[in-house]
Amino acid sequence: xxxxxxMCSLIGWLCLYSLFCCTFTKRGPEWNCRLVTLSHGVLIxxxxxxxxxIDGPWPLTHAGTENTELQVSALAICLGYFFxxxxxxxxxxxxxxxxxxxxxxxxxxxxxxxLLGESGCExxxxxxxxxxxxxxxxxxxxLRQVGLYDSLLGDAVDLLFILLxxxxxxxxxxxxxxxxLTSPRTSVIMKLGGxxxxxxxxxxxxxxxxxxxxxxxxxxxxxxxxxxxxxxxxQKLDGHSDKSG
Numbered sequence: 001x002x003x004x005x006x007m008c009s010l011i012g013w014l015c016l017y018s019l020f021c022c023t024f025t026k027r028g029p030e031w032n033c034r035l036v037t038l039s040h041g042v043l044i045x046x047x048x049x050x051x052x053x054i055d056g057p058w059p060l061t062h063a064g065t066e067n068t069e070l071q072v073s074a075l076a077i078c079l080g081y082f083f084x085x086x087x088x089x090x091x092x093x094x095x096x097x098x099x100x101x102x103x104x105x106x107x108x109x110x111x112x113x114x115l116l117g118e119s120g121c122e123x124x125x126x127x128x129x130x131x132x133x134x135x136x137x138x139x140x141x142x143l144r145q146v147g148l149y150d151s152l153l154g155d156a157v158d159l160l161f162i163l164l165x166x167x168x169x170x171x172x173x174x175x176x177x178x179x180x181l182t183s184p185r186t187s188v189i190m191k192l193g194g195x196x197x198x199x200x201x202x203x204x205x206x207x208x209x210x211x212x213x214x215x216x217x218x219x220x221x222x223x224x225x226x227x228x229x230x231x232x233x234x235q236k237l238d239g240h241s242d243k244s245g
Contacts, residue, residue, distance in 0.1 A: 002076045002114065009080020013040065017084070031145065033088050034138050040081045041134035047074050048128035052121070059125040059176065064118055064185025071120030078127055079110045102200050106130070109193045119190045122180055126197060129169050129176070136161040158215070162208060169201050 013036055020032035052059060055070050067075075086103040089095040095103075106127075113123040140157050143149040177198045180186050186194075 002072055005073065005076035006080050006083075009077045010083050011080075013081050013084040017088075029088075029092060030094060033085070033092075034141055036081075037085065038135055038138040040078075040085075041131050041138065044074070044078050044081070045128060045131050045135070047077070048124045048131070051124045052128055057121050059122040060179045062185075063122045063180045063183040064187065064190070065121060066118050067113065067120030071124055072114065074124055074127070075110050075114055075120060079107065079114070082107050082110070098200070098203055102204075105193065105196045105200060109190075109197065112190060112193060116187060116190070119186060122176065122186070122190075122194075125176055126173075126194075129173050130197075130201075132168055133161050133164045136164065162212060165205065165208060170205050173198060173201055 016039060017032055017036045020035045021029070024032055024035075051068075051070055051074050055068065056062075057065055082103055086100065086107065089100060089103065109123060109126070113119045136157055140149065140154070140161065143151075143154050143157065148154060177194055180194045181191055
Protein backbone atom coordinates (compact mmCIF):
# COMPACT_ATOMS: atom_id res chain seq x y z
CA UNK A 1 0.00 0.00 0.00
CA UNK A 2 1.73 3.25 -1.16
CA UNK A 3 0.61 5.30 1.84
CA UNK A 4 3.22 8.01 1.27
CA UNK A 5 2.16 8.52 -2.36
CA UNK A 6 -1.50 8.79 -1.37
CA MET A 7 -0.69 11.32 1.37
CA CYS A 8 1.45 13.36 -1.04
CA SER A 9 -1.40 13.30 -3.54
CA LEU A 10 -3.91 14.49 -0.94
CA ILE A 11 -1.60 17.30 0.17
CA GLY A 12 -1.02 18.25 -3.47
CA TRP A 13 -4.75 18.60 -4.19
CA LEU A 14 -5.25 20.57 -0.97
CA CYS A 15 -2.43 22.92 -1.96
CA LEU A 16 -3.93 23.37 -5.43
CA TYR A 17 -7.31 24.17 -3.87
CA SER A 18 -5.66 26.72 -1.57
CA LEU A 19 -3.90 28.27 -4.57
CA PHE A 20 -7.20 28.63 -6.44
CA CYS A 21 -8.83 30.13 -3.33
CA CYS A 22 -6.06 32.74 -3.12
CA THR A 23 -6.22 33.45 -6.86
CA PHE A 24 -9.99 33.63 -7.30
CA THR A 25 -10.87 35.50 -4.12
CA LYS A 26 -14.18 36.80 -5.52
CA ARG A 27 -15.40 33.30 -6.33
CA GLY A 28 -17.01 30.86 -3.90
CA PRO A 29 -15.55 27.59 -2.57
CA GLU A 30 -17.42 25.48 -5.15
CA TRP A 31 -15.80 27.37 -8.03
CA ASN A 32 -12.33 26.59 -6.67
CA CYS A 33 -13.21 22.98 -5.85
CA ARG A 34 -14.50 22.45 -9.38
CA LEU A 35 -11.26 23.86 -10.76
CA VAL A 36 -9.44 21.18 -8.76
CA THR A 37 -11.90 18.58 -10.09
CA LEU A 38 -11.30 19.79 -13.65
CA SER A 39 -7.53 19.64 -13.15
CA HIS A 40 -7.76 16.13 -11.72
CA GLY A 41 -10.06 15.02 -14.55
CA VAL A 42 -7.67 16.16 -17.27
CA LEU A 43 -4.58 14.78 -15.49
CA ILE A 44 -6.02 11.38 -14.57
CA UNK A 45 -7.60 10.82 -18.01
CA UNK A 46 -4.23 11.44 -19.69
CA UNK A 47 -2.38 9.29 -17.15
CA UNK A 48 -4.79 6.34 -17.19
CA UNK A 49 -5.03 6.53 -20.99
CA UNK A 50 -1.26 6.02 -21.12
CA UNK A 51 -1.47 3.22 -18.54
CA UNK A 52 -4.28 1.40 -20.35
CA UNK A 53 -3.47 1.94 -24.03
CA ILE A 54 0.34 2.22 -24.08
CA ASP A 55 2.00 0.86 -20.93
CA GLY A 56 -0.41 -2.07 -20.49
CA PRO A 57 -1.33 -4.76 -19.88
CA TRP A 58 -4.66 -4.72 -21.76
CA PRO A 59 -7.50 -4.81 -19.16
CA LEU A 60 -9.92 -6.81 -21.33
CA THR A 61 -7.53 -9.76 -21.43
CA HIS A 62 -5.43 -9.31 -18.28
CA ALA A 63 -7.98 -8.45 -15.59
CA GLY A 64 -6.80 -9.52 -12.15
CA THR A 65 -3.08 -9.41 -12.92
CA GLU A 66 -0.43 -7.95 -10.62
CA ASN A 67 -0.18 -4.16 -10.43
CA THR A 68 2.62 -2.33 -12.23
CA GLU A 69 4.46 0.64 -10.71
CA LEU A 70 2.76 3.09 -13.06
CA GLN A 71 -0.67 1.68 -12.22
CA VAL A 72 0.06 2.09 -8.51
CA SER A 73 1.14 5.71 -9.04
CA ALA A 74 -2.00 6.50 -11.04
CA LEU A 75 -4.23 4.89 -8.41
CA ALA A 76 -2.45 6.74 -5.59
CA ILE A 77 -2.91 10.11 -7.33
CA CYS A 78 -6.59 9.36 -7.91
CA LEU A 79 -7.17 8.09 -4.37
CA GLY A 80 -5.67 11.25 -2.86
CA TYR A 81 -8.03 13.33 -4.97
CA PHE A 82 -11.10 11.32 -3.96
CA PHE A 83 -10.18 11.73 -0.29
CA UNK A 84 -9.99 15.48 -0.85
CA UNK A 85 -13.23 15.66 -2.83
CA UNK A 86 -15.41 13.52 -0.57
CA UNK A 87 -14.16 15.50 2.43
CA UNK A 88 -15.04 18.76 0.67
CA UNK A 89 -18.47 17.46 -0.39
CA UNK A 90 -19.32 16.35 3.15
CA UNK A 91 -18.06 19.63 4.60
CA UNK A 92 -20.11 21.82 2.24
CA UNK A 93 -23.04 19.39 1.71
CA UNK A 94 -23.10 19.98 -2.05
CA UNK A 95 -23.71 16.44 -3.34
CA UNK A 96 -26.57 13.97 -3.05
CA UNK A 97 -26.44 10.35 -1.86
CA UNK A 98 -25.79 8.90 -5.34
CA UNK A 99 -22.66 10.98 -5.94
CA UNK A 100 -21.39 10.32 -2.41
CA UNK A 101 -21.98 6.59 -2.98
CA UNK A 102 -19.99 6.84 -6.22
CA UNK A 103 -17.11 8.54 -4.40
CA UNK A 104 -17.19 5.96 -1.59
CA UNK A 105 -17.27 3.06 -4.07
CA UNK A 106 -14.37 4.60 -6.01
CA UNK A 107 -12.30 4.97 -2.84
CA UNK A 108 -13.00 1.38 -1.74
CA UNK A 109 -12.25 0.02 -5.21
CA UNK A 110 -8.91 1.83 -5.46
CA UNK A 111 -8.01 0.86 -1.88
CA UNK A 112 -8.72 -2.80 -2.62
CA UNK A 113 -6.62 -2.74 -5.79
CA UNK A 114 -3.71 -1.20 -3.87
CA LEU A 115 -4.03 -3.45 -0.81
CA LEU A 116 -4.40 -6.66 -2.84
CA GLY A 117 -1.65 -5.64 -5.26
CA GLU A 118 -3.71 -6.77 -8.24
CA SER A 119 -6.47 -5.69 -10.65
CA GLY A 120 -4.70 -2.39 -11.25
CA CYS A 121 -5.15 -2.56 -15.03
CA GLU A 122 -8.95 -2.84 -14.97
CA UNK A 123 -9.22 -0.35 -12.10
CA UNK A 124 -7.28 2.20 -14.17
CA UNK A 125 -9.55 1.40 -17.12
CA UNK A 126 -12.63 2.04 -14.98
CA UNK A 127 -11.15 5.33 -13.76
CA UNK A 128 -10.44 6.35 -17.36
CA UNK A 129 -14.01 5.57 -18.39
CA UNK A 130 -15.46 7.32 -15.35
CA UNK A 131 -13.35 10.47 -15.60
CA UNK A 132 -13.33 11.03 -19.37
CA UNK A 133 -16.66 12.86 -19.12
CA UNK A 134 -15.72 14.79 -15.98
CA UNK A 135 -14.01 17.76 -17.71
CA UNK A 136 -17.15 18.24 -19.81
CA UNK A 137 -19.32 18.11 -16.69
CA UNK A 138 -17.22 20.81 -15.05
CA UNK A 139 -17.17 22.89 -18.24
CA UNK A 140 -20.97 22.75 -18.25
CA UNK A 141 -21.08 24.08 -14.68
CA UNK A 142 -18.65 26.92 -15.46
CA LEU A 143 -20.66 27.87 -18.55
CA ARG A 144 -23.73 28.19 -16.32
CA GLN A 145 -21.84 30.42 -13.90
CA VAL A 146 -20.69 32.84 -16.61
CA GLY A 147 -24.05 32.86 -18.42
CA LEU A 148 -22.95 30.99 -21.55
CA TYR A 149 -24.75 27.69 -21.02
CA ASP A 150 -27.86 28.61 -23.06
CA SER A 151 -25.87 28.81 -26.28
CA LEU A 152 -24.53 26.63 -29.08
CA LEU A 153 -21.43 25.97 -26.98
CA GLY A 154 -23.56 24.71 -24.09
CA ASP A 155 -25.49 22.42 -26.43
CA ALA A 156 -22.23 21.08 -27.89
CA VAL A 157 -20.83 20.32 -24.42
CA ASP A 158 -24.05 18.53 -23.40
CA LEU A 159 -24.13 16.49 -26.62
CA LEU A 160 -20.48 15.44 -26.34
CA PHE A 161 -20.96 14.55 -22.67
CA ILE A 162 -23.99 12.35 -23.43
CA LEU A 163 -22.27 10.61 -26.36
CA LEU A 164 -19.10 9.92 -24.37
CA UNK A 165 -21.00 8.68 -21.34
CA UNK A 166 -23.20 6.35 -23.38
CA UNK A 167 -20.41 4.95 -25.57
CA UNK A 168 -17.48 4.77 -23.14
CA UNK A 169 -18.91 4.45 -19.65
CA UNK A 170 -21.94 2.33 -20.51
CA UNK A 171 -21.01 0.76 -23.86
CA UNK A 172 -17.32 -0.06 -23.34
CA UNK A 173 -18.01 -0.33 -19.60
CA UNK A 174 -20.36 -3.25 -20.25
CA UNK A 175 -17.60 -5.10 -22.11
CA UNK A 176 -15.14 -4.35 -19.30
CA UNK A 177 -17.67 -5.51 -16.71
CA UNK A 178 -18.19 -8.81 -18.55
CA UNK A 179 -14.43 -9.41 -18.89
CA UNK A 180 -13.91 -8.75 -15.18
CA LEU A 181 -16.71 -11.09 -14.12
CA THR A 182 -15.49 -13.91 -16.38
CA SER A 183 -11.78 -13.51 -15.55
CA PRO A 184 -10.50 -16.41 -13.41
CA ARG A 185 -7.76 -14.18 -11.96
CA THR A 186 -10.01 -11.42 -10.58
CA SER A 187 -10.89 -11.86 -6.89
CA VAL A 188 -14.52 -12.10 -5.81
CA ILE A 189 -14.35 -8.86 -3.84
CA MET A 190 -13.12 -6.94 -6.91
CA LYS A 191 -15.92 -8.47 -8.96
CA LEU A 192 -18.42 -7.25 -6.37
CA GLY A 193 -16.87 -3.80 -6.62
CA GLY A 194 -17.32 -3.97 -10.38
CA UNK A 195 -21.01 -4.78 -9.89
CA UNK A 196 -21.44 -1.69 -7.69
CA UNK A 197 -19.65 0.65 -10.12
CA UNK A 198 -21.54 -0.74 -13.10
CA UNK A 199 -24.84 -0.34 -11.26
CA UNK A 200 -24.01 3.29 -10.41
CA UNK A 201 -23.15 3.95 -14.06
CA UNK A 202 -26.66 2.88 -15.04
CA UNK A 203 -28.19 5.08 -12.32
CA UNK A 204 -26.35 8.04 -13.85
CA UNK A 205 -27.38 6.92 -17.34
CA UNK A 206 -31.06 6.95 -16.35
CA UNK A 207 -30.64 10.48 -14.93
CA UNK A 208 -28.94 11.59 -18.15
CA UNK A 209 -31.76 10.09 -20.24
CA UNK A 210 -34.30 12.06 -18.18
CA UNK A 211 -32.24 15.20 -18.66
CA UNK A 212 -32.12 14.61 -22.44
CA UNK A 213 -35.88 14.17 -22.58
CA UNK A 214 -36.61 17.32 -20.56
CA UNK A 215 -34.12 19.43 -22.53
CA UNK A 216 -35.46 18.16 -25.87
CA UNK A 217 -39.05 18.97 -24.86
CA UNK A 218 -38.02 22.43 -23.63
CA UNK A 219 -36.15 23.18 -26.86
CA UNK A 220 -39.07 21.95 -28.97
CA UNK A 221 -41.52 24.18 -27.07
CA UNK A 222 -39.15 27.11 -27.45
CA UNK A 223 -38.89 26.46 -31.19
CA UNK A 224 -42.71 26.32 -31.52
CA UNK A 225 -43.07 29.59 -29.60
CA UNK A 226 -40.42 31.31 -31.73
CA UNK A 227 -42.07 29.98 -34.91
CA UNK A 228 -45.47 31.34 -33.80
CA UNK A 229 -43.92 34.68 -32.85
CA UNK A 230 -42.24 35.00 -36.25
CA UNK A 231 -45.54 34.16 -37.96
CA UNK A 232 -47.42 36.81 -35.94
CA UNK A 233 -44.73 39.42 -36.65
CA UNK A 234 -44.84 38.53 -40.34
CA GLN A 235 -48.64 38.94 -40.42
CA LYS A 236 -48.39 42.31 -38.64
CA LEU A 237 -45.77 43.44 -41.12
CA ASP A 238 -47.92 42.38 -44.07
CA GLY A 239 -50.95 44.19 -42.60
CA HIS A 240 -48.90 47.34 -42.10
CA SER A 241 -47.69 47.16 -45.70
CA ASP A 242 -51.28 46.81 -46.99
CA LYS A 243 -52.42 49.88 -45.01
CA SER A 244 -49.49 51.90 -46.29
CA GLY A 245 -50.33 50.86 -49.83
